[in-house]
Amino acid sequence: MSKLPLRAAALALAIGALPAHAQQPTPPKEPVRDEFFWLGEINKASTVINAEQGLLDRALAPKLAQGIAKVIEAGNQPGAKRPSTVITFEPLMIEQAGVEVTLIHAGRSSQDMHATYRATIMRDRLLALADQLNRTTRTLVELAATHKETVVPNYTNGVAAQPNSYGHYLLGFAAGLDRDAQRIREIYARLDRSPMGTTVLNGTSWPLDRRRMADYLGFAALVDNAYDASQIAAADLPVEAGGIVTGIALHVGGFVEDVMTQYAQSRPWILLREGGGNTYVSSAMPQKRNPGLLNGTREDASTALSLAMGPVFRAHNIPPGMPDAKDAKANGAMIEGAGKALHGLDRILKALVIDPERALAELNSDWTASQELADVLMRKYGLPFRAGHHFASEIVDHAKLNDIRPTDFPYAQAQAIYRKTAAEMRLSAAELPMSEAEFRATLDPVAIVRNRATAGGPQPAEMDRMLAEARQRLAQQDGWIKDRRGAIAAALAKLDADFGKLAKGAN
Numbered sequence: 001m002s003k004l005p006l007r008a009a010a011l012a013l014a015i016g017a018l019p020a021h022a023q024q025p026t027p028p029k030e031p032v033r034d035e036f037f038w039l040g041e042i043n044k045a046s047t048v049i050n051a052e053q054g055l056l057d058r059a060l061a062p063k064l065a066q067g068i069a070k071v072i073e074a075g076n077q078p079g080a081k082r083p084s085t086v087i088t089f090e091p092l093m094i095e096q097a098g099v100e101v102t103l104i105h106a107g108r109s110s111q112d113m114h115a116t117y118r119a120t121i122m123r124d125r126l127l128a129l130a131d132q133l134n135r136t137t138r139t140l141v142e143l144a145a146t147h148k149e150t151v152v153p154n155y156t157n158g159v160a161a162q163p164n165s166y167g168h169y170l171l172g173f174a175a176g177l178d179r180d181a182q183r184i185r186e187i188y189a190r191l192d193r194s195p196m197g198t199t200v201l202n203g204t205s206w207p208l209d210r211r212r213m214a215d216y217l218g219f220a221a222l223v224d225n226a227y228d229a230s231q232i233a234a235a236d237l238p239v240e241a242g243g244i245v246t247g248i249a250l251h252v253g254g255f256v257e258d259v260m261t262q263y264a265q266s267r268p269w270i271l272l273r274e275g276g277g278n279t280y281v282s283s284a285m286p287q288k289r290n291p292g293l294l295n296g297t298r299e300d301a302s303t304a305l306s307l308a309m310g311p312v313f314r315a316h317n318i319p320p321g322m323p324d325a326k327d328a329k330a331n332g333a334m335i336e337g338a339g340k341a342l343h344g345l346d347r348i349l350k351a352l353v354i355d356p357e358r359a360l361a362e363l364n365s366d367w368t369a370s371q372e373l374a375d376v377l378m379r380k381y382g383l384p385f386r387a388g389h390h391f392a393s394e395i396v397d398h399a400k401l402n403d404i405r406p407t408d409f410p411y412a413q414a415q416a417i418y419r420k421t422a423a424e425m426r427l428s429a430a431e432l433p434m435s436e437a438e439f440r441a442t443l444d445p446v447a448i449v450r451n452r453a454t455a456g457g458p459q460p461a462e463m464d465r466m467l468a469e470a471r472q473r474l475a476q477q478d479g480w481i482k483d484r485r486g487a488i489a490a491a492l493a494k495l496d497a498d499f500g501k502l503a504k505g506a507n
Helices: 003-016 035-053 061-075 086-097 099-105 110-146 166-191 210-216 226-264 292-315 328-351 356-365 370-381 385-401 411-425 436-442 445-450 460-503
Strands: 151-156 159-165 270-272 352-354
Touching: 035 061, 035 086, 035 099, 035 110, 035 210, 035 460, 061 086, 061 099, 061 460, 086 099, 086 110, 110 166, 110 226, 110 328, 110 460, 151 166, 151 356, 151 445, 159 166, 159 356, 159 445, 166 226, 166 460, 210 460, 226 270, 226 292, 226 328, 292 328, 328 352, 356 445, 370 385, 370 436, 385 411, 411 436, 436 445
Parallel strands: none
Antiparallel strands: 151 159, 270 352
16 A cells, blocks of 8 residues: 555644644735835925925926835835835935935934834734724624523633623623724824924924925824924833733633633533634544634734733833834734734634523523522512522522532422521511512523613613614724725825826926
8 A cells, every 4th residue: 555645644634633723814914014115105205395395406306206216116026125224225215316315304314204104104003903803893793693692601700600691791892892992093193193304303404394294194193292203102102002902912812711711611601613723633632622723812812912011121211212112013013913813813703602502501500690589589578688698698508518400499498598597687577588480580590681670781672782882883993994094095195196296397
């Protein structure tokens, strides 16, 4: 027999045993506008504005514009070098247009130019992150709609606590992710300010049109203080972005770990659908289906969290003006890390298999509905809560000691425990006021969820309201992202048109 089929089979087995996160696709990426791109745009804008403002000889401007265009075109070729600093970009312009091209450097510095491209790159990264955040949140919200009536256990302090709608639980995570989206919008407003024209740290004697430059680069406003532009904001904005990444990573990690606890059970009520890189077979134990997608996404969240600490440590204990915390690539990788974790969470949500019957069986095997006894006794019969709580606690102790499920608890035993509680608490009425039917209905997890009355609860009317509002927020966030991207695209298109006219010598 040929060895090839055996080797192929062994290889296939080995691939099947790889951790799923090693096989999972990477999240979609927006086209990268890097340092080279933005240096090109800044040089184009400086040429157009200075020529129009009389700071550059209009007759010389077309030659300079043509040289800059050649540099940009060369850098856009496959495999070409794309310089990322002013001092490495400028020699290429001199080569194409002569030393006269440095006349456009009037009132500029690598300080404000680098601060500007760092802001534009972070701006793009945050919009990409906002987009991925919205996609993942939408998946979460629609899954919540599907499971708005699925009753499952929820846990506090690592212990089964109360029954809840799984949809309600998911909307809780959606609320957390919505706060992350709010923070992105808030930092964007502070980031969307042009540093160009502030030169090194106190401006310039050249009468630069900073507003026009901001318009060409798609900024909504100017950085007001020239010292702040490249010395203060350039260090604290990455720290703020790190806070957003931290929040996202914590939300992703928390959800993953909640699902992971089910994998320690012999009969979980929630798992990942097998196949598609979600799980993989243990190389040694045939029965094991390891949740590789969960492991990989948690790792991605942890990586994003570690990267988010970077700006804090790099900016810590250094005087203003140092470059440590300003690196566009490091800060971009941090934000991309959060996007990768969100992409993993999106895949998890789409791969979840929930067993409502098994979840209900787990609820009925424990006493997660016991608080409702105390609530009903107080609400309907005026029993002090602590007395009702003591009664319910005594029932739970007896049930666990005798291995009795809530659905099987003898009503007569409940009456006896109530008499004992009434004596201990010196209650005026010694008999349990609840009928047997009411006692059993009070312990029904499905009824508990359906009968919640507070705003923000899992009852059907509130679920419908919260789902509608969550969808509305997602639509508004989509519109916000579209508007911001559209504003940048329109600004750059206007710059391209005006620069093209200048390069052709048109007035």
